[in-house]
Amino acid sequence: xxxxxxxxxxxxxxxxxxxxxxxxxxxxxDKLLATESxxxxxxxxxxxxxxxxxxxxxxxxxxxxxxxxxLLITRTDKGITLAARNLVYYSQEIFLQSYLQSLTQLxxxxxxxxxxxxxxxxxxxxxxxxxxGLVEVLFKCDEFSYELTPVDELHTWFxxxxxxFLQNYE
Amino acid sequence: xxxxxxxxxxxxxxxxxxxxxxFDPDARRFVLEGNSYPENSLxxxxxxxxxxxxxxxxxxPSPEPLVFEVRLEYFNTSTAKVLLxxxxxxxxxxxxxxxxxxxxxxxxxxxxxxxxxxDYQAAVKVPFELVAINEGQT
Numbered sequence: 001x002x003x004x005x006x007x008x009x010x011x012x013x014x015x016x017x018x019x020x021x022x023x024x025x026x027x028x029x030d031k032l033l034a035t036e037s038x039x040x041x042x043x044x045x046x047x048x049x050x051x052x053x054x055x056x057x058x059x060x061x062x063x064x065x066x067x068x069x070x071l072l073i074t075r076t077d078k079g080i081t082l083a084a085r086n087l088v089y090y091s092q093e094i095f096l097q098s099y100l101q102s103l104t105q106l107x108x109x110x111x112x113x114x115x116x117x118x119x120x121x122x123x124x125x126x127x128x129x130x131x132x133g134l135v136e137v138l139f140k141c142d143e144f145s146y147e148l149t150p151v152d153e154l155h156t157w158f159x160x161x162x163x164x165f166l167q168n169y170e
Numbered sequence: 171x172x173x174x175x176x177x178x179x180x181x182x183x184x185x186x187x188x189x190x191x192x193f194d195p196d197a198r199r200f201v202l203e204g205n206s207y208p209e210n211s212l213x214x215x216x217x218x219x220x221x222x223x224x225x226x227x228x229x230x231p232s233p234e235p236l237v238f239e240v241r242l243e244y245f246n247t248s249t250a251k252v253l254l255x256x257x258x259x260x261x262x263x264x265x266x267x268x269x270x271x272x273x274x275x276x277x278x279x280x281x282x283x284x285x286x287x288x289d290y291q292a293a294v295k296v297p298f299e300l301v302a303i304n305e306g307q308t
Contacts, residue, residue: 019187019208019209022187022207023186023187023205026186026205026207026244027186030244039279040277040279040280040282041279041280041281041282044244044280044282044283045282047244048244048245048246048282051207051244051246052246052247055207055209055246058209059209116289119247119250119251119254120254120293122251132247132248132250132251133246133247135247136247
């Protein structure tokens with residue numbers, strides 16, 4: 001038997017992303033999730049994750065009019081998925097690959113310990129970030145994946161997907 | 171005139187991404203409320219931490235507690251780090267003999283915010299109260 005799973009795009013932003021645009025996205029998404037009857041704890045996780053991913057894009061993404069960043073929020077019967085995509089330099093790929101591989105291999109208690117240690121003893125990045133964005137997203141979501149897809153000789157698409165299962169919040 | 175009034179009240183108006191801050195020594199009430207996800211938390215909170223440092227230097231302890239109320243909606247991880255720095259300053263005040271109290275205010279059904287408060291409660295060494303409120307309640 002095939003179980004159908006309705007897939008809907010709840011929100012899509014493709015284009016320049018900065019601190020002028022982000023608050024508008026946060027406000028719209030928060031309202032949208034409320035109208036989707038998403039309960040406050042899950043709403044907070046999704047919106048907080050979006051803030052972290054968007055601020056990573058604002059801080060670190062390669063600015064390109066031809067290849068702007070995107071934020072996509074979709075819903076199925078199972079849950080909500082947040083996908084953030086931005087351009088990075090090919091030279092950053094090795095770092096991202098090894099950083100994310102090491103993060104995704106951590107067990108829940110190890111991730112909690114890393115989160116706690118970075119929060120209490122870690123330093124800020126030059127741009128004022130806490131170096132915790134991806135850890136936080138990994139910590140909050142139920143399923144995490146990433147992709148690095150070559151665009152040209154110099155650039156790579158970096159896509160992060162974080163899924164939140166509705167059954168965990170019923 | 172006391173040292174407290176000399177330093178004056180710290181007031182910062184909110185924006186979409188930064189909180190309203192009212193540190194009122196005369197009322198013995200320090201409040202941080204709203205959203206906090208500035209692009210650069212160090213830059214935003216630097217003057218706040220500096221104000222608090224000067225306040226602590228000049229402050230003469232009194233028996234009545236100083237209350238720090240935190241009522242946040244959305245906050246990013248760099249704010250989470252700064253919050254800990256703010257709480258550490260209240261630990262210093264307590265070490266100086268000033269009774270202090272931190273009140274972490276959150277919506278009753280927002281277990282995510284409650285968990286964040288519990289983490290801070292475990293991390294800081296001052297009375298830290300978690301206060302659940304209903305929507306619309308002040």
